[in-house]
Amino acid sequence: MPTSAIAQDSAPGGPSGVPPRNAVDRFFKISERGSNFGREIRGGFATFFAMAYIVVLNPIILGSAKDMNGHHLDNGQLVTATAVTAAFTTLLMGVIGNVPIALAAGLGVNTVVALQLAPRMTWPDAMGMVVLAGLVVMLLVATGLRERVMSAVPNGLRKGISIGIGLFVLLVGLVDSGFVSRIPDVAQTTVPLQLGGDGHLNGWPVLVFVLGVLLTVALLVRKVSGAILISIVAMTVVAVLINAVADIKPGAWGLTEPKWPGNPVSTPDFGLIGNVSLFGGFQHVGLLTGVLFVFTVLLSCFFDAMGTIMGVGDEAHLTRADGSMPGMNKMLFVDGIAVAAGGASSSSATTCFVESTAGVGEGARTGFSNLVTGGLFVLALFLTPVATMVPSQAATPALVAVGFLILSGSITKIDWTDFTIAIPAFLTMVMMPFTYSITNGIGIGFITFTVLRIVVGRWREVPVAMYIVSAVFAFYYLMPALQLT
Numbered sequence: 093m094p095t096s097a098i099a100q101d102s103a104p105g106g107p108s109g110v111p112p113r114n115a116v117d118r119f120f121k122i123s124e125r126g127s128n129f130g131r132e133i134r135g136g137f138a139t140f141f142a143m144a145y146i147v148v149l150n151p152i153i154l155g156s157a158k159d160m161n162g163h164h165l166d167n168g169q170l171v172t173a174t175a176v177t178a179a180f181t182t183l184l185m186g187v188i189g190n191v192p193i194a195l196a197a198g199l200g201v202n203t204v205v206a207l208q209l210a211p212r213m214t215w216p217d218a219m220g221m222v223v224l225a226g227l228v229v230m231l232l233v234a235t236g237l238r239e240r241v242m243s244a245v246p247n248g249l250r251k252g253i254s255i256g257i258g259l260f261v262l263l264v265g266l267v268d269s270g271f272v273s274r275i276p277d278v279a280q281t282t283v284p285l286q287l288g289g290d291g292h293l294n295g296w297p298v299l300v301f302v303l304g305v306l307l308t309v310a311l312l313v314r315k316v317s318g319a320i321l322i323s324i325v326a327m328t329v330v331a332v333l334i335n336a337v338a339d340i341k342p343g344a345w346g347l348t349e350p351k352w353p354g355n356p357v358s359t360p361d362f363g364l365i366g367n368v369s370l371f372g373g374f375q376h377v378g379l380l381t382g383v384l385f386v387f388t389v390l391l392s393c394f395f396d397a398m399g400t401i402m403g404v405g406d407e408a409h410l411t412r413a414d415g416s417m418p419g420m421n422k423m424l425f426v427d428g429i430a431v432a433a434g435g436a437s438s439s440s441a442t443t444c445f446v447e448s449t450a451g452v453g454e455g456a457r458t459g460f461s462n463l464v465t466g467g468l469f470v471l472a473l474f475l476t477p478v479a480t481m482v483p484s485q486a487a488t489p490a491l492v493a494v495g496f497l498i499l500s501g502s503i504t505k506i507d508w509t510d511f512t513i514a515i516p517a518f519l520t521m522v523m524m525p526f527t528y529s530i531t532n533g534i535g536i537g538f539i540t541f542t543v544l545r546i547v548v549g550r551w552r553e554v555p556v557a558m559y560i561v562s563a564v565f566a567f568y569y570l571m572p573a574l575q576l577t
Contacts, residue, residue: 260525260530
């Protein structure tokens, strides 16, 4: 047996040879992947707490925008739509895909829907275009084209994508916690980020984050079971106590204030579910612009999910020696359903969440953890005030720790002596955090890889799918210029 296969089999997520305990264990392959119910449950909780902010943030992004008629989407209905779609798609991925990858409304895509689509059509029209993008994704999966694209990615570039995901997760954690922040435009500087809110670490919330990072890494070094979840719970308690006794400026905690709500129960409002018009948007913007809108949503969802699946799967030791993952087509089809479901519920395109790495870091290796995460999103329909009381400063230390774990597990597996793979992998991993986009990192890496292989005369080694995807990305980046002409 090759050394790589031995390493994979002995990894935490590899085949363990332990017989299943019961039918649930057998169905989800929990023991087979070297996990147990305790790890899966802790992983499900960790993933939920790391991404629960979406129940608050997505309604803010979509609810702040107007459509062409000046209409806003109702905030309460958006909360329900976001939670119910996240629950449905996460459960679906767990049962069908059997991977610990949760789904919810995609950040970035919801901004495109809110700021590019909605102002030029009605909300049902905009969400209809999201549904169309999801249907195209499912068609690509059914024809095998999407899996061929993923299979065409060289192993070294796959590792670059994984590392880029890790760095992106790290930056998300630092920004969401307030440890680093964007420098305002009025400062008239080319430096985009700074420490804290004014170049210094001020306030109790940031202290909670710093203590959370130290606690998380200390527990990981000590190899304490449940390190990430213990840290999230402990720092939430600390944040609640600090918020109760200290004088905290309004908004200092961000979207979620660590305060026990007066009324923890909320009533779901399903008014937005099914409120879509599939082809109405084309009547307002024309065929070409409408197709470009659908293409923009499609491309972002397609490659964001691809990168996340690769990164999370690699971190969970679910990939084979050649970098492929068993059952990939099922995962990709569920992702296509998720995109369409997000449009159908008016919560914007739903996609795989990179915060799933928090659950993987806690030991989750199967779709059973998704049953926990999805179940918590169901509870969030009725207990949204409670579900969203965990401040980002308590949850984001997990992302910092996971960023390190991903980086340390993949950085040595890239052939840095072959510049035709090393340079694309490097650009992929740095462009994800620097452009705050998984899709951009993948696109720049793909184009660079194809060009460099052509330059050195190794063009025959580039799969046809890579040529096609690189051309698609080149067109995607040129779209704004093409639209101006």
